[in-house]
Amino acid sequence: MSYIDEHKDQFGVEPICTVLTEAGAKIAPSTYYAAKTRPPSSRALADAALDERIRATDEANYEVFGVMKMWKVLNRQHVLDEHGEPTGVRYPPVARCTVARRMKALGLVGAVAGDHKQPRTTVSAKDGHPADQLNRDFTAAAPDDRWVADITYVPTWAGFVYVAFVMDLYSRRIVGWRVTASLHTDLALDALEQAIWQRQRQGRDLTGLVHHADRGVQYRAIRYTERLEELGIVASVGSKGDSYDNAAAEALNRVFKTELIRRRGPWKTLEHVELETLRWVDWYNTTRPHSWCDYLAPAAYEHDHYAAHNPSPATAAEAHTTLH
Secondary structure (H helix, E strand, O other): OOOHHHHHHHHHHHHHHHHHOOOOOOHHHHHHHHHHHOOHHHHHHHHHHHHHHHHHHHHHHHOOOOHHHHHHHHOOOEEEEOOOOOOEEEEEOOOHHHHHHHHHHHHHOOOOOOOOOOOOOEEEEEEEEEOOOOOOOOOOOOOOOEEEEEEEEEOOOOEEEEEEEEEEOOOOEEEEEEOOOOOOOHHHHHHHHHHHHHHHHOOOOOOEEEEEEEEEEHOOOOHHHHHHOOOEEEEEEEEOOHHHHHHHHHHHHHHHHHHHHHOOOOOOOOOHHHHHHHHHHHHHHHHEHHHHOOOOOOHHHHHHHHHHHHHOHHHHHHOOOOOO
């Protein structure tokens, strides 16, 4: 149909149909005219409505969702009223294959993490170190049972800046983060302090929590280890030069780079990176579906845990807690 539309003014519909039929692509002029006057099918209308929702969801979520995440999010969406507010009524369920078909038609592809060479962000400390309490077991029984921490880098026009994260292994929630222009101890310590403040504000007891990191000097610094000891937090480190011993934290760095840094650059200054990291962390914690959390956002996953184990009115607000 599109071929005839493009060339009918030059050659006419009937001659084009004749040539196409002789070439084996049989189509009668009456078929063409009927198709042009026929109202859109119910499937075409449904596809158009779904395309609009897919585009809006993609644009609102850093354009990083693949088919699985998009499918999960679409099936949780509520119909909006004329003011753009949720009505409490969900859209009809949509099949995963339908989402895949429409995303392909729209040219939408989720972000895919890859291997990239990077500068070294930690230098192994030479003194004694705690034992590895995780042994590559990156699961947790509850929030604040185990945290992992790591540092990554972002190149900017003004030079490298460094980002430290602290992540809860139960929900994969980012509980602390910090962006600075140097790899001094304060980078990791400030991220830790934010994580402590965030959890203590929610009334959490951090005694016995296991804090796991690599052997970088930032994590073995006296001020850092003393702060852990003050709160009864158990320090844990992986083996020298083995990223697999801190694979969960490395995976978070990879997601951060894939979903934000490589898709939203170039980055100009530290302040530019810091502001967008703030926005991304809030979205990651409160909106982004995580496969580890059965495709719930980390904050919602924690909320469900507390609602199931200690029902109270306070748990209703916890899913909306942000880091700013």
